[in-house]
Each structure stands twice: as structure tokens, then as C-alpha cells.
Amino acid sequence: MAQSPARAAETASADADLDQAVQALKEELLELNRDLFILEEELLAPSDTQVMVFVSVDVGSFFSLDSVQVKIDDKVVANYLYTPREIEALQRGGVHRIHLGNLKSGEHELTAFFVGKGPRDRDYRRGATVRFAKSLGPKYLELQIVDLENKQQPDFRIKEWE
Amino acid sequence: MRRVRPTALLYGLLLGMASQAMAAAPAPVRSLEYGEALFYFFQQDYLNAGVRLMAAQQRRRLGTHDQDADLLLGGLQLAYGMHDVAARTFDRVLDAAATPAARDRAWHALARLAYRRGDWQRANQALGRISVSDPQQAAKTALLSGLVALAQQQPGRGVAVLQQGYGLQAGVRDPYLEYNLAIALIRTGKSQEAVALLDGLGQRQVEYEEAATIRDHANLAAAFALLQSGAPQEAQRFFGRVRLTGTVSNLALLGSGWAAVEAGSYAQALTPWRELMRRTPRDAPVLEALIAVPFVHLQLDENARAARVYEQAVEIYQEERNALTEAIAETDDPEWLLQVGLLTRSSLSGGGAGFEHHWLPRLIASNTFQEAWKNYRDLLQLEQSLSRWQQSLNAYQTMLTERKARFDLVVPQIEKRLAGLDPNELHERRKALQTALLDVIETRAVWRLATAAEKGIQREIEALAARVEKLSPSSEKAAFADRVRRLQGLHYWQVHAAFPQRRWQATRAVDELDAPLAQMGKRIGTLRGARAFARLRIGDLEERIHRAQTRIVQYRPRLAQTLVRQRERVKQLAQRELTAQQAQIDSYLLQARYALAQLYDRAQDRGGAQ
Numbered sequence: 001m002a003q004s005p006a007r008a009a010e011t012a013s014a015d016a017d018l019d020q021a022v023q024a025l026k027e028e029l030l031e032l033n034r035d036l037f038i039l040e041e042e043l044l045a046p047s048d049t050q051v052m053v054f055v056s057v058d059v060g061s062f063f064s065l066d067s068v069q070v071k072i073d074d075k076v077v078a079n080y081l082y083t084p085r086e087i088e089a090l091q092r093g094g095v096h097r098i099h100l101g102n103l104k105s106g107e108h109e110l111t112a113f114f115v116g117k118g119p120r121d122r123d124y125r126r127g128a129t130v131r132f133a134k135s136l137g138p139k140y141l142e143l144q145i146v147d148l149e150n151k152q153q154p155d156f157r158i159k160e161w162e
Numbered sequence: 163m164r165r166v167r168p169t170a171l172l173y174g175l176l177l178g179m180a181s182q183a184m185a186a187a188p189a190p191v192r193s194l195e196y197g198e199a200l201f202y203f204f205q206q207d208y209l210n211a212g213v214r215l216m217a218a219q220q221r222r223r224l225g226t227h228d229q230d231a232d233l234l235l236g237g238l239q240l241a242y243g244m245h246d247v248a249a250r251t252f253d254r255v256l257d258a259a260a261t262p263a264a265r266d267r268a269w270h271a272l273a274r275l276a277y278r279r280g281d282w283q284r285a286n287q288a289l290g291r292i293s294v295s296d297p298q299q300a301a302k303t304a305l306l307s308g309l310v311a312l313a314q315q316q317p318g319r320g321v322a323v324l325q326q327g328y329g330l331q332a333g334v335r336d337p338y339l340e341y342n343l344a345i346a347l348i349r350t351g352k353s354q355e356a357v358a359l360l361d362g363l364g365q366r367q368v369e370y371e372e373a374a375t376i377r378d379h380a381n382l383a384a385a386f387a388l389l390q391s392g393a394p395q396e397a398q399r400f401f402g403r404v405r406l407t408g409t410v411s412n413l414a415l416l417g418s419g420w421a422a423v424e425a426g427s428y429a430q431a432l433t434p435w436r437e438l439m440r441r442t443p444r445d446a447p448v449l450e451a452l453i454a455v456p457f458v459h460l461q462l463d464e465n466a467r468a469a470r471v472y473e474q475a476v477e478i479y480q481e482e483r484n485a486l487t488e489a490i491a492e493t494d495d496p497e498w499l500l501q502v503g504l505l506t507r508s509s510l511s512g513g514g515a516g517f518e519h520h521w522l523p524r525l526i527a528s529n530t531f532q533e534a535w536k537n538y539r540d541l542l543q544l545e546q547s548l549s550r551w552q553q554s555l556n557a558y559q560t561m562l563t564e565r566k567a568r569f570d571l572v573v574p575q576i577e578k579r580l581a582g583l584d585p586n587e588l589h590e591r592r593k594a595l596q597t598a599l600l601d602v603i604e605t606r607a608v609w610r611l612a613t614a615a616e617k618g619i620q621r622e623i624e625a626l627a628a629r630v631e632k633l634s635p636s637s638e639k640a641a642f643a644d645r646v647r648r649l650q651g652l653h654y655w656q657v658h659a660a661f662p663q664r665r666w667q668a669t670r671a672v673d674e675l676d677a678p679l680a681q682m683g684k685r686i687g688t689l690r691g692a693r694a695f696a697r698l699r700i701g702d703l704e705e706r707i708h709r710a711q712t713r714i715v716q717y718r719p720r721l722a723q724t725l726v727r728q729r730e731r732v733k734q735l736a737q738r739e740l741t742a743q744q745a746q747i748d749s750y751l752l753q754a755r756y757a758l759a760q761l762y763d764r765a766q767d768r769g770g771a772q
Contacts, residue, residue, distance in 0.1 A: 018724075018727050018728065019537075021724055022243070022537050022541065022724060022728060023246055023247060025541070025544075025717075025720065025721060025724055026540060026541075027244060027247050028717070029544045029547075029548070029717065029721070030209070030213065030216065031216070032710075032714070032717065033209065033213045034216040034217050035710065038217050039706050040554065040558070041217075042703070043558050043561070043562075043703060046699075054194050054197070054198070089201050089202075089203075089204035089205050090201065092200070093197065093200055093204075094202070094205075095194050095198050095200065095201055096201050140194055161194060
């Protein structure tokens with residue numbers, strides 16, 4: 001049923017008003033969520049002891065990732081099974097934070113196990129280990145899955161970020 | 163029965179098609195936090211992407227990604243329905259001393275925003291500011307300019323800019339640009355040229371669903387253009403290429419039937435239209451086929467069969483009408499939106515769930531409804547996030563209280579131990595040790611560095627010597643005294659021989675006290691500092707938790723109120739759309755009943771005449 005022009009204008013104005021209200025609320029709540037996110041991180045992992053582990057995929061032609069397990073000092077700290085949607089996001093350049101935790105200053109060892117399908121669709125499980133020094137201040141480690149074009153194989157590296 | 167309406171259908175196709183991939187591609191990741199925001203952005207989780215990106219911005223952890231971050235933030239604000247905020251973000255990129263590439267991306271984003279809002283003038287202004295230095299950006303700009311021109315009913319200008327973009331492309335061609343160029347050509351009357359272009363696009367090998375959909379659209383547009391220009395048989399070839407499972411298959415089946423009718427092959431029209439009749443009567447082509455089939459039977463002088471199909475059509479239209487009446491009434495039910503949410507989730511995220519409520523896809527296809535629904539869903543997600551935060555903050559508050567209690571318990575113990583540790587006194591003791599050692603060295607007091615065992619042996623030798631001394635003089639006493647002297651001499655020699663090493667060891671042990679003494683002093687200082695900092699930190703965190711809790715409590719009524727308003731809007735839009743669908747069915751129903759009445763009248767007249 002068609003509205004009268006006056007009624008239509010009134011509806012359009014109310015819709016525009018609601019649209020503005022929704023936009024303003026979303027903006028403010030995004031900011032609130034940001035503040036809460038920062039607060040939570042500071043509460044759970046203060047910067048002095050903070051350690052973060054990320055997973056990234058570069059191309060990923062020779063390895064199709066299913067899951068990653070992370071051990072720090074021989075203790076399992078993360079086990080993550082990826083969905084196809086998450087894999088796609090990783091392949092497009094997204095980076096997944098798989099672990100946020102705390103470590104004392106000193107020497108530590110991180111071991112990561114990557115499970116998935118390797119070349120010729122074969123089951124593939126590989127590990128990578130790194131010893132690293134944790135000092136005061138946050139420590140970032142990136143688990144990289146990269147393609148070795150010359151060997152037609154995937155490679156798994158662990159990069160320490162400053 | 164109304165005659166074929168290829169013009170109306172064609173017009174729907176000629177509006178131009180924008181690619182989702184028109185969004186600016188993100189730059190390579192050089193910051194983990196930026197990459198983390200992308201991880202959520204690519205999953206269309208705009209809340210988490212925005213939160214992470216804004217947090218990284220606030221903590222200045224984006225390194226060289228600052229401008230990319232603003233562009234990404236603007237992009238996700240757009241996707242999150244925050245158009246005005248997105249415009250401000252892109253303006254901020256332009257206000258900053260941005261690189262030419264960043265400025266181009268910001269202008270392109272602003273042009274897209276204006277295009278989506280139907281503000282053609284602003285879209286053209288923004289497009290005019292793009293420097294088009296690299297061919298890929300130039301082709302993207304040409305595509306958007308072409309779409310704006312088509313939207314402004316200026317197909318001639320559309321052809322010019324799209325042809326320019328088409329010429330700039332090297333290697334893989336953008337199918338959206340080709341498709342829109344063909345549409346612009348059709349609208350300038352150059353159908354032959356357009357069909358040639360669409361023919362190539364319509365036969366291209368594709369790997370992805372999106373590309374297959376563009377190919378279907380290309381074949382459909384070519385077919386309707388040919389049908390419009392009086393070449394129905396040629397049009398059939400293109401209709402036949404459209405996938406029967408694609409999103410435009412219903413239109414292709416309907417068009418194929420009308421092409422057969424145009425070519426005078428009425429019987430041939432029945433095959434695609436009967437296929438349409440078997441489909442769920444949820445969109446216009448299926449509803450139209452229900453009266454198109456009996457129309458063909460009438461042309462073939464199959465009146466009885468026509469009457470049966472008209473009766474079947476009336477029945478289906480009536481059922482649909484009733485279903486829509488029920489659906490409109492359902493929108494008043496508070497549970498209804500929940501149901502829509504469950505059914506739309508797969509559709510909005512691109513999944514392929516089967517819909518029990520066949521009117522829903524048409525509802526979701528309406529852009530206005532979809533935007534309103536997405537806003538409602540976003541607000542609902544925000545409300546859920548606030549609830550979760552409220553619970554988490556309570557838990558964190560408890561955690562801090564526990565931490566503080568433990569702190570209050572442990573700190574006095576530490577303070578007591580610290581009080582017992584006086585670094586000055588320890589330094590004095592070290593100094594005394596040093597002096598004593600120097601005295602031992604200077605006076606060569608070897609026995610002061612002898613071991614307890616050695617001192618014990620010495621005492622035993624001295625006791626033996628005393629006992630020998632007390633014996634009556636005899637040759638035996640002399641032998642004993644001689645043995646004791648030899649024993650004494652040996653022991654004396656051993657202790658003196660060990661002295662240099664013992665002196666060195668003692669000197670080193672005293673020197674080694676310096677490092678732990680210095681470290682202890684430092685640790686006591688750090689511990690006292692940490693104790694003061696921890697008190698401050700706990701206090702600061704408690705204060706921030708309290709402020710956050712207050713903010714959440716303040717937002718919740720406003721959010722609840724906006725949710726109610728948005729829910730009402732979604733409901734009104736749904737009712738409006740469903741009512742329009744009902745009106746369309748009423749129109750078909752009227753046509754079917756009228757045709758049926760005419761058939762009965764004719765049959766009655768024939769019966770009366772006999």
C-alpha cells in the first residue's frame with residue numbers, strides 16, 4: 001500500500017534519525033569495546049611478562065593447515081583447529097593470535113606443531129622449535145607457514161619480533 | 163494475459179553490477195596487530211576487527227601501517243553500516259600528509275560511499291581527485307565512474323570511461339568492467355557490439371561461484387538484448403548457457419519461454435515454463451510462469467488444458483497469499499526476528515541453507531531490509547558483548563580483590579624479611595672479613611686458615627707430646643718423642659704447604675661477596691619499588707574496572723531502546739515488502755481468475771449454442 005507524500009517524508013525522517021542514532025551508538029560502543037579489550041589484556045598479561053604467539057600463512061600452496069599446537073617450556077599452551085573461513089582469512093594476509101600469556105624473564109623454549117595436508121594431499125605434521133630470551137616488556141613470536149618454491153615443500157619458521 | 167515484458171526485465175539487468183572486490187586491497191602485513199585485525203576483517207567479523215585495529219592504533223603498535231590502518235578502519239566502518247563515521251575516517255587520511263597511493267585509496271573509498279548513497283555529484287568529485295598513476299587503480303576508477311554514469315542515466319559517458327578502463331587492462335580482464343561496458347553499450351543502442359563482448363564473457367572458464375554468477379548475468383543480458391532487438395532464436399542460445407542452479411536461472415527460464423513465443427514456437431515455450439512451475443513460487447518469474455503456461459495452451463487451442471492450469475495457478479496463488487498473510491501476522495510475534503536471524507545467518511554470510519520460509523529470500527534480497535536487519539544484528543551482537551564484558555569485569559574485580567588480599571598478606575612478611583636485611587651491616591661484615599684476611603696474610607697465620615680437622619689433629623699431636631713428656635726417661639720415651647716430633651713436623655708441613663692456595667681461595671671468596679651484595683642492594687630497591695608500583699597498579703586497574711562498569715551500565719538502556727526501535731523498523735520493512743509481494747500475487751490472481759472466467763463463459767456460450 002503506497003504511503004501519502006507527507007507520511008513518506010515523516011517515515012524517511014524517522015529512518016534517517018534512527019540511522020544516525022545507530023551509527024553513533026556503534027561508534028561509541030566500538031570505543032568502549034576497545035578500552036575493555038586493552039584493560040583485559042593488561043589485567044591478564046601485563047606488559048612486563050606478556051608473551052603473544054601469532055600464526056601466519058604465506059601463500060600456502062604446498063600446505064593446507066588444519067590445526068596448530070603450541071608448547072612453551074614443554075607445556076601445552078594452545079591447541080587451535082582452524083575453520084575454512086579462518087584459513088581463507090590467513091591466506092589473504094590475516095594473522096591469528098593463537099596465544100596470550102605470561103612468562104618470567106629468562107631463557108625459554110617454544111615448540112609448535114603444524115597439522116594439515118602437505119604436497120599431493122598427504123597428511124602432514126611438522127614441528128618447529130625456537131629458544132628465546134624473555135626480558136622485561138612484551139615478547140611477540142610469529143609462527144610462519146611459507147612455501148619453498150624451489151623444493152615444492154612447505155616450510156615452518158618462527159620469527160621473534162622486537 | 164499481458165504480453166512479454168523483456169524491456170522491464172532487461173532494465174533490471176542494465177543497472178550495472180558492482181563487485182565486492184572493489185574494496186581496496188590491503189597492503190602487505192608488516193605489523194602483527196594489523197594482520198590480526200585483517201584476520202577478523204576477512205571473516206566479516208567487523209566488531210572484533212575494529213576493536214583490535216583501534217586498540218593497536220591507541221597503543222601505537224602499527225609501525226608503518228598507520229595510513230593503511232585508517233583506510234582499513236574506514237572500510238570496516240563502511241561494512242559495519244557506519245557510513246558517516248567512515249567518511250570522517252577517509253577525510254582524516256586525506257587531511258594527513260598521506261602518500262599519493264593512500265590518498266587515491268581514500269578518494270576511491272569516498273567515491274564508493276557516495277555511489278552507494280546515490281550521491282552522484284559527490285561520487286564524481288571524489289573520482290576526479292584520483293591521480294590514476296597505475297593501470298590497476300585506473301581500471302578500478304573507470305569501473306566506478308562507469309557505474310556512476312549508468313546510475314545517472316548517462317550511458318554515453320559510461321561507455322567512454324569504461325572503454326578507457328577496458329583499454330588500460332593488461333592480462334586478466336576484470337569481468338565486472340566488461341559486463342558494465344556491455345550494459346552501457348546496450349543502453350546506447352549498440353547491442354551488436356555489446357552482445358559480442360557478452361558472448362566472450364559468457365563462455366569464459368571460471369573457477370569461483372562469483373565468476374560463474376557474472377557469466378550467467380552476461381549470458382542473460384545478451385539474451386534479453388537479442389530478444390529486445392527482435393532476434394529470439396539467437397537469444398535462445400544465450401538463455402541456454404545460463405546455469406539451471408544459478409541465481410538468475412528463473413529469469414533465464416522465463417526469458418527462454420518468451421523467446422520461443424516471440425519466435426512463434428508456442429509449444430517450445432512450455433518446456434522452460436513447466437520447469438519454472440515446478441519451482442517454489444517465491445519470485446516473479448515463477449509466479450509469472452503460472453499464468454504464462456495456460457496462455458500458451460490458449461494459443462495452441464488447448465482450452466481445457468489451459469483451464470486446468472489456470473485453476474492450478476489460482477490454487478497456488480491463493481496458497482501463497484495465505485502464506486504471506488500468515489507471514490505478515492508472524493512479524494508481530496517477538497520470536498519472529500529470532501527466526502529470521504537463524505534463517506538469514508547462512509544467507510547473509512553467503513552460505514546455502516535451505517529455507518523453510520520461501521518468502522524469506524525475497525525479503526533478504528531487498529537491500530533496505532538487509533541493511534536494517536544487519537544493523538539490528540550488529541546491535542544485538544553489541545548487547546551480547548556488553549553482557550559478556552559485564553560478567554568478565556565482575557570476575558576481574560574478584561581476581562583483583564584476591565590479588566590485593568594476597569598482596570596484603572605477603573607484603574608484611576616480605577617487609578619483615580627486608581627489615582632483617584641491612585645492606586650496610588652486611589657491607590661492614592664484608593669489610594671486617596677483608597681486614598681479618600689481610601691480617602692473616604701479613605702475619606702468615608696459617609693455622610687461622612687451617613681446617614677444623616687439621617686443628618683437631620694438631621690438638622691430638624700436642625696431647626700426645628704432653629703424654630710423652632710425662633713418661634720416665636728411657637729409650638722407649640726417646641723413640642716416642644721422636645715419632646711425635648716427626649708427626650708434628652709432617653702435619654706442620656702439610657698445613658703450611660696448603661696455606662698459599664687457602665689464602666688465594668679466601669681472598670677470592672671475600673671478593674666474590676661483592677657481586678651478591680651489590681645485587682642484593684639492587685633487589686631490595688626493586689622489591690620496594692615494585693611493592694609501591696603494585697599498589698598503584700592494582701588501584702589503577704580497580705579504578706578502570708569501576709569506570710568501565712559504570713559506562714556499560716550507562717549504555718545498556720540506550721542500547722536496549724535503540725534495539726527496540728531498530729526491531730520495529732525491521733518489522734515495518736518486512737511487512738511493507740511482504741504486503742507488496744501479496745499485492746503482486748493479487749494481480750496475478752486477478753488475471754488468472756479473469757482468464758478462467760472468460761474460458762468458462764466461452765465454454766458455456768458454446769454449450770448454449772449447441
